[in-house]
Amino acid sequence: MARRKKLYEGKAKILYEGPEPGTIVQYFKDDATAFNAEKRDVIEGKGVLNNRLSEFFMKGLNNIGVPTHFIRRLNMREQLVRAVEIVPLEIIVRNFAAGSMAKRLGLEEGTQLPRPIVEFSYKNDELGDPLVPEEYIIAFGWASQQDLDDIVALALRVNDFMSGMMMGVGIKLVDFKIEVGRVWEGDYQRLLVADEISPDSCRLWDIETGQKLDKDVFRRDLGSLTDAYTEVARRLGVMPGNVSQASKPTLIN
Numbered sequence: 513m514a515r516r517k518k519l520y521e522g523k524a525k526i527l528y529e530g531p532e533p534g535t536i537v538q539y540f541k542d543d544a545t546a547f548n549a550e551k552r553d554v555i556e557g558k559g560v561l562n563n564r565l566s567e568f569f570m571k572g573l574n575n576i577g578v579p580t581h582f583i584r585r586l587n588m589r590e591q592l593v594r595a596v597e598i599v600p601l602e603i604i605v606r607n608f609a610a611g612s613m614a615k616r617l618g619l620e621e622g623t624q625l626p627r628p629i630v631e632f633s634y635k636n637d638e639l640g641d642p643l644v645p646e647e648y649i650i651a652f653g654w655a656s657q658q659d660l661d662d663i664v665a666l667a668l669r670v671n672d673f674m675s676g677m678m679m680g681v682g683i684k685l686v687d688f689k690i691e692v693g694r695v696w697e698g699d700y701q702r703l704l705v706a707d708e709i710s711p712d713s714c715r716l717w718d719i720e721t722g723q724k725l726d727k728d729v730f731r732r733d734l735g736s737l738t739d740a741y742t743e744v745a746r747r748l749g750v751m752p753g754n755v756s757q758a759s760k761p762t763l764i765n
């Protein structure tokens with residue numbers, strides 16, 4: 513089999529050159545990291561689940577006219593996406609206070625916010641992805657005011673879609689993070705939802721019991737991460753059966 517060119521290896525995924533110009537293959541690893549990679553482990557089956565779940569959400573978004581990088585899933589661990597120029601921001605949408613916001617403002621986790629709040633952090637691992645105001649983003653040229661307006665609109669559409677989808681299966685979307693990228697069409701740029709949407713990048717709480725079904729299970733040692741992600745996939749009808757079994761013989765090259 514022809515070897516592919518590895519473009520980047522991150523904490524959760526590997527990017528390979530895609531089969532056609534302007535495409536990339538995203539390979540989902542089983543590695544889990546938290547607190548800027550101070551805590552790490554290998555969670556068997558996580559990559560398979562996130563590949564499927566991200567496919568499911570991105571496809572759904574494409575279907576309602578929210579543009580994403582997703583083209584198609586290739587196998588259990590890989591999907592083909594459009595290569596984008598990543599805007600160096602983590603775009604966070606919060607519906608309920610949790611995590612760093614709860615800490616910063618002294619709010620109890622789970623407090624409903626008056627409306628969805630969009631915030632930005634600067635994508636820089638060395639600095640620990642610091643929260644930044646719009647003023648910084650524009651002054652340093654990471655995005656223009658027009659980009660930011662478009663990004664907020666995009667993020668809120670993703671929020672509505674994801675909240676509804678989750679609500680339908682008894683899960684509360686507390687908050688989530690997306691990344692956005694640019695593609696050029698002639699002289700015009702378009703912004704697409706990129707990276708991944710998965711329980712790694714969302715906070716998901718069971719509506720009835722409050723049980724956490726996201727990466728906080730790993731961050732806070734609350735039990736089996738695979739069980740939590742499998743439960744999300746099962747409720748959404750995304751993945752039947754036993755994940756770790758299905759994941760074993762499918763590694764490619």
Ligand SMILES: Nc1ncnc2c1ncn2[C@@H]1O[C@H](COP(=O)(O)OP(=O)(O)OP(=O)(O)O)[C@@H](O)[C@H]1O
Pocket residue numbers: 520521522523524525526527536581593594595596597598635636637691693706707708
């Ligand atoms: N469509 C795309 N085109 C180009 N780059 C992408 C695309 N989608 C995601 N990326 C980038 O690919 C990388 C995915 O790898 P991973 O999620 O493992 O990174 P990470 O370790 O979290 O590091 P980072 O801090 O860069 O996100 C990220 O840097 C992400 O910004």
Ligand SMILES: [Mg+2]
Pocket residue numbers: 522523524707
């Ligand atoms: Mg990442």
